[in-house]
Amino acid sequence: MGRKFVVGGNWKMNGDKNTIHEIITTLSNGPLDPNVEVVIGIPAIYLAYVQSIVPDNLKVAAQNCWKVEKGAFTGEISPAMIKDVGSEWVILGHSERRTIFKETDELVAEKVAHALATGLKVIACIGETLEEREAGKTEEVVFRQTLPLIAAIGDNWDRVVLAYEPVWAIGTGKTASPAQAQEVHAALRNWLVSNASPAVAEAVRIQYGGSVTAANAKELAACPDIDGFLVGGASLKPEFVDIVNATM
Numbered sequence: 001m002g003r004k005f006v007v008g009g010n011w012k013m014n015g016d017k018n019t020i021h022e023i024i025t026t027l028s029n030g031p032l033d034p035n036v037e038v039v040i041g042i043p044a045i046y047l048a049y050v051q052s053i054v055p056d057n058l059k060v061a062a063q064n065c066w067k068v069e070k071g072a073f074t075g076e077i078s079p080a081m082i083k084d085v086g087s088e089w090v091i092l093g094h095s096e097r098r099t100i101f102k103e104t105d106e107l108v109a110e111k112v113a114h115a116l117a118t119g120l121k122v123i124a125c126i127g128e129t130l131e132e133r134e135a136g137k138t139e140e141v142v143f144r145q146t147l148p149l150i151a152a153i154g155d156n157w158d159r160v161v162l163a164y165e166p167v168w169a170i171g172t173g174k175t176a177s178p179a180q181a182q183e184v185h186a187a188l189r190n191w192l193v194s195n196a197s198p199a200v201a202e203a204v205r206i207q208y209g210g211s212v213t214a215a216n217a218k219e220l221a222a223c224p225d226i227d228g229f230l231v232g233g234a235s236l237k238p239e240f241v242d243i244v245n246a247t248m
């Protein structure tokens with residue numbers, strides 16, 4: 001069976017009640033391709049608000065969470081809380097979490113394991129820096145980041161989407177070319193055959209993220225191993241509708 005296209009919008013630390021209302025109105029009017037799964041990543045403080053105004057065809061994600069249910073972790077939110085306000089997804093391991101907040105591959109894996117154990121669905125992000133790419137280490141880095149996720153995910157792959165986001169393409173306007181993105185996606189899928197299982201490799205959806213716009217989405221979406229996008233800046237704009245509809 002084919003992999004269902006899945007498009008995420010990662011708002012990062014953007015939006016206020018007014019602009020959020022506008023974005024949700026735009027997405028509600030769409031129309032959004034009903035064959036595409038759409039997940040929007042919301043700043044934690046607005047999760048409940050967004051949850052109260054989204055239509056059924058939009059799923060809501062937190063952008064991070066901690067690795068236990070509750071306790072003395074000032075400033076953190078737990079998967080149980082995300083679930084409690086009605087959201088089904090969490091984005092984990094985003095490169096901004098890894099670089100700015102120093103999250104290690106192991107911590108990301110612990111978070112993924114706990115989020116899945118709580119019943120959430122996870123978008124797990126991986127991707128190399130420019131320096132790593134130029135040193136010819138792209139695949140090495142992507143495989144290293146994915147390896148601890150294998151044990152963390154266990155047999156919950158049906159609730160996981162991988163997002164390949166080359167750090168040099170994030171927020172820079174420098175999109176990976178379709179050939180560059182496809183090459184990494186295919187290599188990762190091939191690596192999953194032996195490191196997870198052939199069935200997982202075949203079924204798991206791999207999103208591309210990094211300066212995706214309405215202008216480049218169709219060409220990227222046509223690549224056989226690109227199963228969706230994780231969109232930053234453009235997810236705050238009306239063109240997100242066109243990105244969701246890139247495979248129509």
Ligand SMILES: O=C(CO)COP(=O)(O)O
Pocket residue numbers: 010094165169170171172173209210211212230231232233234
């Ligand atoms: O980080 C991203 C999505 O998670 C990509 O951000 P941009 O689309 O703004 O490059």
